[in-house]
Amino acid sequence: MRPEILVLGSGWMPEVSEELERRFVCHHLAQVAPDERPAFIAGIAGRVRGVFTSGTVGIDAALAARLPALEVVAVHGVGVDAVDFKALAPRGIPVTNTPDVLTDDVADLAVALLLAAARRLPMLDRYVRAGGWEAKQPLAPSRALRGKVAGILGLGRIGQAVAARLEGFGMQIRYYQRSTAQLAYPRSASPLALARESDYLIVCAPGGSGTRHLVDAAVIDALGPEGTLVNIARGSLVDEAALVAALEQGRLGAAALDVFVDEPRVPPALKAMDNVVLAPHVGSFTLEARTAMGMLAIANLLAHFAGEPLPTQVADKPA
Numbered sequence: 195m196r197p198e199i200l201v202l203g204s205g206w207m208p209e210v211s212e213e214l215e216r217r218f219v220c221h222h223l224a225q226v227a228p229d230e231r232p233a234f235i236a237g238i239a240g241r242v243r244g245v246f247t248s249g250t251v252g253i254d255a256a257l258a259a260r261l262p263a264l265e266v267v268a269v270h271g272v273g274v275d276a277v278d279f280k281a282l283a284p285r286g287i288p289v290t291n292t293p294d295v296l297t298d299d300v301a302d303l304a305v306a307l308l309l310a311a312a313r314r315l316p317m318l319d320r321y322v323r324a325g326g327w328e329a330k331q332p333l334a335p336s337r338a339l340r341g342k343v344a345g346i347l348g349l350g351r352i353g354q355a356v357a358a359r360l361e362g363f364g365m366q367i368r369y370y371q372r373s374t375a376q377l378a379y380p381r382s383a384s385p386l387a388l389a390r391e392s393d394y395l396i397v398c399a400p401g402g403s404g405t406r407h408l409v410d411a412a413v414i415d416a417l418g419p420e421g422t423l424v425n426i427a428r429g430s431l432v433d434e435a436a437l438v439a440a441l442e443q444g445r446l447g448a449a450a451l452d453v454f455v456d457e458p459r460v461p462p463a464l465k466a467m468d469n470v471v472l473a474p475h476v477g478s479f480t481l482e483a484r485t486a487m488g489m490l491a492i493a494n495l496l497a498h499f500a501g502e503p504l505p506t507q508v509a510d511k512p513a
């Protein structure tokens with residue numbers, strides 16, 4: 195008999211959707227009108243043994259409490275900051291995520307954002323389309339990447355993949371993270387020092403309460419009027435109000451952002467600025483990465499229901 199699972203979120207790749215339906219009896223919360231969800235959940239709660247959820251949806255304590263038969267949570271994503279571990283751990287409910295299979299594609303997007311900000315591609319595209327070139331409207335030169343310092347905040351899987359790519363552009367790499375394990379690059383003493391010592395600050399650390407506003411007003415000021423902030427991690431890591439203020443007042447040079455505090459809402463001030471590049475949280479949004487993520491999340495559920503070791507269980511409560 196196929197185990198029953200609750201699916202939170204939507205937009206899975208076709209191969210993933212087919213495999214989900216083939217392997218499990220799926221209850222899709224996103225397909226239920228918001229006001230009908232409490233009754234819907236009450237009707238299936240006693241039978242739901244697993245949850246399949248996205249990195250941004252996760253699972254909160256209230257929903258977990260309404261699922262008495264819950265045994266396992268599989269996150270389709272590497273970030274688990276939207277999962278309430280405090281609600282799951284006492285019940286012995288393991289959480290799995292999908293590391294590695296998305297690393298290259300997220301790193302590619304980080305570099306694309308950095309390049310787009312450095313060479314001002316969105317602004318130049320608008321300039322050409324609006325006839326600015328033909329009208330010979332003045333255009334200031336961009337700044338070269340070669341020789342500039344890229345500071346990686348969180349030199350984990352994605353951070354290291356970003357660093358490897360940026361080395362190819364002739365950039366110098368620095369990083370900050372808590373562990374002092376010997377890595378190939380110089381380590382700055384703090385996020386503030388990293389910002390001071392970098393031309394580009396690329397945020398690659400996990401979200402969650404432990405990293406909230408790691409990039410605060412002081413860090414943004416340390417990056418400075420010639421500096422660029424790139425964030426592909428989570429919106430919560432950056433003090434968004436301080437970021438907007440610094441950009442508006444010319445205290446920060448530019449920003450390139452894939453993630454925001456209140457997605458999908460983006461502060462209008464960010465949308466209005468030419469030195470800001472925006473993307474709708476698409477770091478892992480390639481057919482290849484999303485298919486691999488879905489299949490890995492399913493593999494974790496299958497392993498659980500077969501009583502086998504989970505391929506990618508999240509070790510402990512993330513910081």
Ligand code: NAP
Nearest residue numbers: 273348349350351352371372373399400401426427477478
């Ligand atoms: P990872 O391998 O666990 O790397 C995270 C790194 O951040 C670790 O090296 C860790 O080192 C560091 N870190 C943790 N807490 C920190 C702190 N307080 N200050 C500074 N550094 C800290 O994770 P990953 O696979 O690279 O993924 C990183 C994050 O990217 C995910 O958590 C997710 O939120 C985000 N992401 C975004 C997208 C997107 O679509 N934009 C896609 C995938 C992932 P220490 O523990 O030593 O500090």
